[in-house]
Amino acid sequence: MNREYLRWHSPRLHRDMELLVFGHAGAKVLMFPTREGRFWEYERLGLVESLAGKLEAGQLQLYCIEGLAAETFYGFDRHPAERIHRHAAFEDYILNEVLPLMASRNAHDCTIVHGCSLGAFQAASLVFHHPHLFRKLVAFSGRYDLTIKVESFGDLFDGYYDSSVYFHTPTHFLPGLDGGWQLEKLRQIEIVLTIGDADPFLDNNHYLSRLLSEKQVGHHLHVWEGRAHRAGAWRKMAALYI
Secondary structure: OOEEEEEEEEOOOOEEEEEEEEOOOOEEEEEEOOOOOOOOHHHHOOHHHHOHHHHHOOOEEEEEEOOOHHHOOOOOOOOHHHHHHHHHHHHHHHHHHHHHHHHHHOOOOOEEEEEEOHHHHHHHHHHHHOHHHOOEEEEEOOOOOOOOOEOOEOOOOOOOOOHHHHHHOHHHHHHHOOOHHHHHHHOOOEEEEEEEOOOOOHHHHHHHHHHHHHOOOOOEEEEEOOOOOOHHHHHHHHHHHO
């Protein structure tokens, strides 16, 4: 299996950024790690191995990036306005550095976005914000509203709210979409969400599913038995849904 390590200095983030590429051809998959994960997380957790057959057959090519959680949503040493501003810069890095890199290396017309846990939020936020750029979203065990408190998971903005938080939170801006190109493009994307029936974000996933249905956006919500917020479940999900 092809494996490449890439690193460059991002002018948008003013720091070096690293990523791993797996596979040589096929649909491109942009992969966001979990909150504490790094660009090598999905290799370490075995998700890459679970996709080995598709990678070796040239069906998929993975681009595993940094998530920058400690500088964005979990950067509690920063004011919440700075956190969401840093996330916006991170999104700019993806749009103007990572996606062009992927396009230059692979001309396949399908780009999939994937993430687990916080990575699922980042994946969904990116796809719902820029649906014209992607063909599929695959999100595992996500919380799609970082302002709500669920079990030990608190409001990551400490009560702060502005337009940037609104537009980067799928369950906040989706209700306000009423026609237009953005909603039309969302209806053309394949959307796959997974959650365990004992997971803390189950209700939030059902809420997002309901919002999508109200907007006539086709999607699949797969509810797994038990607590599926773990690597063992994600490996099985990846083989089935990516």
